[in-house]
Amino acid sequence: EAGVTQSPTHLIKTRGQQVTLRCSPISGHTSVYWYQQALGLGLQFLLWYDEGEERNRGNFPPRFSGRQFPNYSSELNVNALELEDSALYLCASSLLGGVGHKAFFGQGTRLTVV
Amino acid sequence: SQQGEEDPQALSIQEGENATMNCSYKTSINNLQWYRQNSGRGLVHLILIRSNEREKHSGRLRVTLDTSKKSSSLLITASRAADTASYFCAHTGTASKLTFGTGTRLQVML
Numbered sequence: 001e002a003g004v005t006q007s008p009t010h011l012i013k014t015r016g017q018q019v020t021l022r023c024s025p026i027s028g029h030t031s032v033y034w035y036q037q038a039l040g041l042g043l044q045f046l047l048w049y050d051e052g053e054e055r056n057r058g059n060f061p062p063r064f065s066g067r068q069f070p071n072y073s074s075e076l077n078v079n080a081l082e083l084e085d086s087a088l089y090l091c092a093s094s095l096l097g098g099v100g101h102k103a104f105f106g107q108g109t110r111l112t113v114v
Numbered sequence: 115s116q117q118g119e120e121d122p123q124a125l126s127i128q129e130g131e132n133a134t135m136n137c138s139y140k141t142s143i144n145n146l147q148w149y150r151q152n153s154g155r156g157l158v159h160l161i162l163i164r165s166n167e168r169e170k171h172s173g174r175l176r177v178t179l180d181t182s183k184k185s186s187s188l189l190i191t192a193s194r195a196a197d198t199a200s201y202f203c204a205h206t207g208t209a210s211k212l213t214f215g216t217g218t219r220l221q222v223m224l
Contacts, residue, residue, distance in 0.1 A: 004156075033212060042202065043157075043214040056211045088154055092212070102147060103204075103212055105156035 002026070006091050006106035013081050013113050021076040021109045025093030031055075032074040033092040033103060034066060043090065049074055050096075081113045118203055118215035126221040133190040135218040137203030138183075144206045146179055148188050151200045151217075160188075160201075193222045 005024045013019050025032050034046040045058040049068035063079040072093075078085055088110050092103040118139040127133050139146070145164045149157040163170045163179045163186070170177045176189040190197055203215040 035214070037154075039154075042216040045211055045213060048211045090156060092157070094212075102159040102162055103149075103157075104159070105149075107156045108154075110154075 004091060004093050004104050004106035006089075006109050008109060009107065010110045011112070013111065015081055015083060015113055017081050018077065018079045019081060019111060021078075021089050021091075021111070023074045023076070023091030023093075023106060025072050025074070025091075026104055029093035029095055029104070030072055031094045031096060032068055032072065033094075034074070034076050035090045035092070036060075037088045037090060037108075038084075039087070046089075047076065078111075083113050086111060086113045118205065118213065120201075120203060120215040120218045122218060123216070124219045124221070126223065127193055129193060129195055129222055129224050131193055133193050133197070133220055133222070135188045135201055135220070137186045137188070137215050139186075139203075139205050139213075139215070140184065141205075141207045143181070146177075146186050146203060146205045147212075148175075148177060148186075149202045149204060149214075151202065153199075157202065190220075193220075195222050195224050198222045 007022045031050040035043040037043050047066050048056040052068050066076040068074045088108045090108045092105045094103045095101045121136045147162045148160045151157045161172045163177050174191045179186045200217045200219050202217045204212050
């Protein structure tokens with residue numbers, strides 16, 4: 001069974017540009033989480049989608065947005081990129097909103113903003 | 115912030131020794147989980163303990179949970195060089211989102 005897949009694996013963008021990151025959850029998983037991990041730091045919660053709806057949002061500006069498609073895959077969009085957006089972006093999926101269910105992570109997308 | 119804190123931030127031990135990491139959190143929880151991350155890659159789930167459980171074992175891992183103190187500990191016994199990684203605790207509460215702690219970087223030396 002395929003795990004959580006993220007694309008692309010690495011990305012270099014210029015400040016001010018826009019980027020879209022993609023995540024395919026494990027088959028049967030309806031919840032998708034997005035996290036930002038700056039170098040050497042912990043995971044900061046970005047967004048949680050379940051059954052196509054945004055369920056919760058972390059403390060990030062509106063230029064961070066996303067959506068979940070009917071097949072439960074998800075996109076994370078970041079507009080007007082800033083240097084401090086450089087980070088590893090991790091996607092995770094779980095069966096039901098993380099409550100009582102472990103999350104399975106993709107390998108992440110390493111975004112570098114120059 | 116609801117983010118938990120982990121202690122120590124970094125831990126260096128010799129192979130064969132035990133490693134203990136602690137995690138504190140601020141809110142009521144449904145469960146607490148521990149994850150492992152190898153050098154900036156995806157996280158791997160290690161163990162989940164529910165809020166009504168006090169201790170759980172999985173192989174060389176032992177997790178305790180004290181909800182009165184809002185804390186948990188992860189013990190890795192007989193550590194190996196391959197255990198070198200960052201370890202994170204994560205919890206779900208009423209908002210159901212999975213909130214991670216700041217992590218402990220474990221270095222196991224040969």
